[in-house]
Amino acid sequence: MGLGDGLKAITQLPYLGGSQVQTKRGQEQIGARPRRFKLTLATREALWAYAFLLIPLIFYLFLRIWPAFQAFWLSLFSWHVDPAQREFLGAGYYRDMLADSKLHRALTNTLLYAAIIVPAQLVLGLGIALLLNVVTVFRPLFRAIYFAPYVTPAAAVAWVWGWMYSENFGIINNFLIEWSIFWEERGLPWLVIDPQPFLGDPDQALFAVAVVVVWKQLGFQVVIFLAGLQGIPRMYYDAAKIDGANSWSLFRYVTLPLLNPVMAFSVIISTIYALQLFDEVVNINFTDQGGPLNSTLTIALYMYQEAFARFRLGYAAAVVVLLFVLIMIVTLVQLRFFSKRVEY
Amino acid sequence: MKHLVRAMLVAAVLLAGLAAAQVEILYWQYQFDARFDAMEQLIEQFNAENPDIVVRQETFPYDAYQQQVAASLPAGEGPDVVQLFYGWLPTWQRSGYVEPLPAEFFDAAELDATFVPMAQAAKLGGTYYGLPTAVRSLGLFYNKDLLSEAGYDSPPATWDEFIEIAKALTIKRGPRFEQIGWGVAPQGQEHHVIREVLTRQFGTAPYSDDGTEVLYDSEAGIEAFAFYTGLITEHELGVIDFVPGTSGYREGFRSLQNIAMIFDGSFAIGATQNTAEFEWGVTELPVGPSGVKSNFGSFWMNGLTPNALADPAKTEAAAKFLQYVTSPEAMELWLDVVGELPARQALIADPELAADPVFGPFIRSLEYAHATTFVDESAQRAVIMDAVNRVVLEGVDPEASWLQAAAEEQALLDQFAQ
Amino acid sequence: MATRTQRRSAPRSQRRFRMRPTTILAYTLLALGTTVMVFPFLWMVLSAFKDAREIFRFNFWPTQWMLANFREVLFDTDFPRWFFNSLLVAVATTASVLFFCSLVGYTLTRLRFPGRTLIFILILATLMIPTEMLVIPWFVISADFGWVNSYWGIAFPGLIPAFGVFLMRQFFETLPRDLFDAARVDGINEFGLFWYIGLPLVRPALAALGIFAFIGNWNAFLWPLIIAKSPDMRTLPVGVALFSGEAGTAWHLIMATNAMAIVPVLIVFFVFQRHIIEGIVLTGTKG
Missing domain, CATH: 3.40.190.10 (Periplasmic binding protein-like II)
Structure with missing residues (x-):
């Protein structure tokens, strides 16, 4: 390798507080950086950066961004197999979207999903990761159990939850019935809860699906936060403990600030996921995709139906543009929020 | 990579050319x-x-x-x-x-x-x-064992008989159903039954001959639709989604045997033969009130x-x-x-x-x-299903729900005609 | 910050005492959640042992542990081939994801160059377009370049996912800058910095990314379906889709296939999850 022991020594250097968190021991131990070749260094750094990014950028431009523009471009035309026969509509589809009540329903549903799923995943994901960090016995087993839903294929998840939610056979309603009998016998009839239709009811279906999404995606969040928690050098905690901090202040003043970049990732990714919610909704609403009276319909699912069940790919592309703009705005706001909270 | 792929393509084309002038x-x-x-x-x-x-x-x-x-x-x-x-x-x-x-x-x-x-x-x-x-075409699949247990030796021939038998075979305990006489499935074949069978049996063609106009918003059409939703809301012959799943009504009929009768297509014969471990039969759809027979092909x-x-x-x-x-x-x-x-x-x-x-x-x-002259099958199916759901789940009056469906479907027909 | 924590100091003995109830509480809460988390998973696995009729009944345990479903899937379908295809694509893609996503994530945080933010936003923006809409342009590209019905064709959309780049960027961001500056003094080139210093420090994130990349590609459906034309190019999810048809769904076969398909995912999880914990402990704090 030729890098020698010097490198090894550096790799094994302890973490040093630096600019991130000021602990008492975080004094600068590494000497001043040489700034003499600043210009050449900066150019060199940039050249390295572009070299590293060359293949990925070709990939993104050619296989991600260019196809996206093609999809956007489609939204200006009526769809036809033969590109020469696609009729230019300009903003036609965008005008149609304004009057499309099914799309409006999908939009409201999607925002509601995001409003439920994102906070629930953040709180539960972080909470479970913290708990998993405490336990030492059966640790891998516990982790596997909390990760199990994430590895279960979507069709199987939908099938099992469909049965659990079933009005006439589901175990949730079995429990409600037992519960009601228990309280009725004890003369407390106001505690009785009737069996619920869950997925079969337009007012409950969206929440029932959201529960499944949170349940299934939780493993993802837990793993992210576990990795994030491991990234916090133990010495920060040790230092704070020497100062006599209790667990809450450790969490509030060490864990949370240091987890900020990871939380930014978690929140932004789960928001993007929620706004593009598709798999769970397709699989779980059995009677008709999109739920009774479109109660679980999402924008992504609506787009998919328009494209592949109705062959209206131009209109579907316009819906994609809408979804893209929506997600872009939300993400930029979130990025700004998280980058403001901690300055490096 | 690209060159390699291109070269392979060229080779493949050449080989194909050598193989003979086959199409x-x-x-x-x-x-x-x-x-x-x-x-x-x-x-x-x-x-x-x-x-x-x-x-x-x-x-x-x-x-x-x-x-x-x-x-x-x-x-x-x-x-x-x-x-x-x-x-x-x-x-x-x-x-x-x-x-x-x-x-x-x-x-x-x-x-x-x-x-x-x-x-x-x-x-x-x-x-x-x-x-x-x-x-x-569609038929009425029935569980012979369940029917004869309840004292019925032959399947229903009219809608009145259908109601009678289905009612006898529906078992409800408390608020929940344990067995149903009819596996309600508007998402399956029954949106067709409403459109092409019931409307005609109650006295109206669902669409004009050229397929451009909805006709089922007539008196007879409303009656036909109200009859269908009445089977669920009034007669309680069954519930939607009794057995969960797109094909839940089939699974309840074939595997669980807690659904006595379902409407299904002739393409389901093979699957029924493979799964059902009981005596089952199939019969023509019930005859309408004035003796009209109709089916969806x-x-x-x-x-x-x-x-x-x-x-x-x-x-x-x-x-x-x-x-x-x-x-x-x-x-x-x-x-x-x-x-x-x-x-x-x-x-x-x-x-x-x-x-x-x-x-x-x-x-x-x-x-x-x-055979319905569809212009957009998936959208038209959704219209009928929504009409049923509005009545069954939201308690909307069948007439109002049906007229809304007619307006929605007419809009789809008009959109296509443009 | 430090001053505030100082004020809330408590005697050491008291703190050690308080650790115990916290641990007990953690175990209790985790154990409670276990049922909810694992029940549907177990149900799926147990269903694989039930026959086409029993699978719809409500008994949790199979009355008879049937292996017939597994036998049917293994010997009467192309399952081995689907499995092989999925494994090949998922392993190759995961390797690519781990290398490229960390390299790009590293470059976007640790190196300064003009256009850095723009490139980041551009990459992030590709996350915001549902892939369902990209399949048509992708297929046109694939047809032009002869990628249809090839492993490369199945794999290419997942080679450098933007979420992986984003994940690695966020984790590299948590590392102290001084470390790299110090190494730079030692005369290591930028790739050496990335490889020998950056990567070992983000091992937990790499492990997490490896798990996600593998699962994501293992479960991918729509694109592998569209690009694979011949039966021998089908992946597992595409194969599973063959079990549902016009006149019903063979849930017993779906469950058996899924139960077998989950094994490699669990192996990957157990292999990688160790590194989520061990990564930093080894390199970071023992010095």
Whole structure:
């Protein structure tokens, strides 16, 4: 390798507080950086950066961004197999979207999903990761159990939850019935809860699906936060403990600030996921995709139906543009929020 | 990478050129073992009879079949001859996925005379866009064991009998059903039952003859719809989603045996035979209040894509193959292997077939079956399902819900006519 | 910060005492959640042992442990081939994801160059377009370049996922800058910095990314379906889709296939999850 022991020594250097968190021991131990070749260094750094990014950028431009523009471009035309026969509509589809009540329903549903799923995943994901960090016995087993839903294929998840939610056979309603009998016998009839239709009811279906999404995606969040928690050098905690901090202040003043970049990732990714919610909704609403009276319909699912069940790919592309703009705005706001909270 | 791929492509083309001046035809349908096997046998025979043509078959999962077609053809890939549900024809045709059958190979007048009348639904604007190998109709599947336990030795012949038997077989404990007499499934075949069976039995055609106008918003149409929702809300013969799953009503009927009767198509015969471990039977749909019989007929048709019309040699080969898979021999093989009813008049007139205990009811129903002239099958199905859900789940008045459905569907028809 | 924590100091003995109830509480809460988390998973696995009729009944345990479903899937379908295809694509893609996503994530945080933010936003923006809409342009590209019905064709959309780049960027961001500056003094080139210093420090994130990349590609459905034309190119999810048809769904076969399909995912999880914990402990704090 030729890098020698010097490198090894550096790799094994302890973490040093630096600019991130000021602990008492975080004094600068590494000497001043040489700034003499600043210009050449900066150019060199940039050249390295572009070299590293060359293949990925070709990939993104050619296989991600260019196809996206093609999809956007489609939204200006009526769809036809033969590109020469696609009729230019300009903003036609965008005008149609304004009057499309099914799309409006999908939009409201999607925002509601995001409003439920994102906070629930953040709180539960972080909470479970913290708990998993405490336990030492059966640790891998516990982790596997909390990760199990994430590895279960979507069709199987939908099938099992469909049965659990079933009005006439589901175990949730079995429990409600037992519960009601228990309280009725004890003369407390106001505690009785009737069996619920869950997925079969337009007012409950969206929440029932959201529960499944949170349940299934939780493993993802837990793993992210576990990795994030491991990234916090133990010495920060040790230092704070020497100062006599209790667990809450450790969490509030060490864990949370240091987890900020990871939380930014978690929140932004789960928001993007929620706004593009598709798999769970397709699989779980059995009677008709999109739920009774479109109660679980999402924008992504609506787009998919328009494209592949109705062959209206131009209109579907316009819906994609809408979804893209929506997600872009939300993400930029979130990025700004998280980058403001901690300055490096 | 690119060069390597290009070089391989060139080599492949050269090799293909050397192989002989054979025309290659690609056929697509959705994957189902019996259908695949039947088509392989047909292809083998066809290839033997036509040494200058080579037909290949590719199949895809049923649930994602349209996606596959939608993505492949715009890239110039995909099938020359393609199987599609007849209800998809308008949306496929509008986007150029299927082409009219070329007149030099297909004589419309002859087709009119030899195919069953519902094959007319393979036409758009008076032109054939494809032909069926087999057709289907609906029947009432019933659990003989459950019916005879309740003292009924024969299946219902009228709607009154249907209500009586279904009621007797419905068991409710507290707020929950344990067994239902009828597996309610508007998402399955029953949106067709409402549209083509009940409306006609109550005295109105659902659409005008040219299919451009909704007629079921009449007095009789409202009555028909209110009758259907009444079976659920008033008579409580069953509930939607009793057994969870798209095919839950079938699973309750075939596997759990907690559903006594369901409406299903003739294409479900094979699956029922394979799963059901009890005595079951199938009968014609109940007769209407004034004695009118009606049924919904449908089919998968074989059409030609733009790929097939790319050059004359290919067109001829594709047309020949399409003629072959819709010939009487092909239909007989299809009936044997797949168990689906033939689409030619001469074949369904077979008295032996009409007397068959399983196929008979479906064959007899073909005489009075109607195939809806859809413009956008999935959207039109959603309209009817929403109408049912509004009444059953939200307690909306059937008349109001039905009139809303009529307005929504009329808008779809108008949109297509533009 | 430090001053505030100082004020809330408590005697050491008291703190050690308080650790115990916290641990007990953690175990209790985790154990409670276990049922909810694992029940549907177990149900799926147990269903694989039930026959086509029993699978719809409500008994949790199979009355008879049937292996017939597994036998049918293994010997009467192309399962081995689907499995092989999925494994090949998922392993190759995961390797690519781990290398490229960390390299790009590293470059976007640790190196300064003009256009850095723009490139990041551009990459992030590709996350915001549902892949369902990209399949048509992708297929046109694939047809032009002869990628249809090839492993490369199945794999290419997942080679450098933007979420992986984003994940690695966020984790590299948590590392102190001084470390790299110090190494730079030692004269290591930028790739050496990334490889020998950056990567070992983000091992937990790499492990997490490896798990996600593998699962994501293992479960991918729509694109592998569209690009694979011949039966021998089908991946597992595409194969599973063959079990549902016009006249019903073979849930017993779906469950058996899924139960077998989950094994490699669990192996990957157990292999990688160790590194989620061990990564930093080894390199970071023992010095």
